[in-house]
Amino acid sequence: MAFLLPISLLPLRAVGQEKDSVGPHSSQMQEGDPQCFSIHVRLNGAQIDGPQVIVLKTKQIESTAYLEHGCFKVPPALLTKKALDVSFTVSGSRVYLSAIATGFFSGPWDIDLADKKFGSGVRPPKHTHAKEACAVAFHVGEPERALVQAPCRTPK
Numbered sequence: 001m002a003f004l005l006p007i008s009l010l011p012l013r014a015v016g017q018e019k020d021s022v023g024p025h026s027s028q029m030q031e032g033d034p035q036c037f038s039i040h041v042r043l044n045g046a047q048i049d050g051p052q053v054i055v056l057k058t059k060q061i062e063s064t065a066y067l068e069h070g071c072f073k074v075p076p077a078l079l080t081k082k083a084l085d086v087s088f089t090v091s092g093s094r095v096y097l098s099a100i101a102t103g104f105f106s107g108p109w110d111i112d113l114a115d116k117k118f119g120s121g122v123r124p125p126k127h128t129h130a131k132e133a134c135a136v137a138f139h140v141g142e143p144e145r146a147l148v149q150a151p152c153r154t155p156k
Helices: none
Strands: 035-037 039-043 046-048 053-057 062-066 072-074 083-090 093-101 109-113 134-138 145-149 153-155
Touching: 039 083, 062 072, 093 109, 093 134
Parallel strands: 039 109
Antiparallel strands: 035 072, 039 046, 053 062, 053 083, 083 093, 093 153, 109 134, 134 145
């Protein structure tokens, strides 16, 4: 004798979705899962393709992360550190951000680059050229945090 269950009692999953998958921007990060963050880049105010590969560094460890489903996953061993250096290549530039607190690796980043001059609100340190600076906004927590690092950008 066969038992029939009403369809509403069956667990639902999207086609192709793994049973335990969690989206890159989901707040349901499961314990033990690496943190996930995204990087969006603008050059002279125009959106450009962000990095596909990044390198995460501490003094003892270097790790490569690849863009998967719109985000980069940070290995749990690196998240125990206070800060990480991040480097990547975009549109003819190498970007190197130093000493980024690991708390910022759980949400999206906006990075602004400029060849000659940043828009209003972004002031690079004195005696630096705009083409060598990076303005980063971290969209993690409230209030959001931002910083300008220079030098952080060199030609590829």
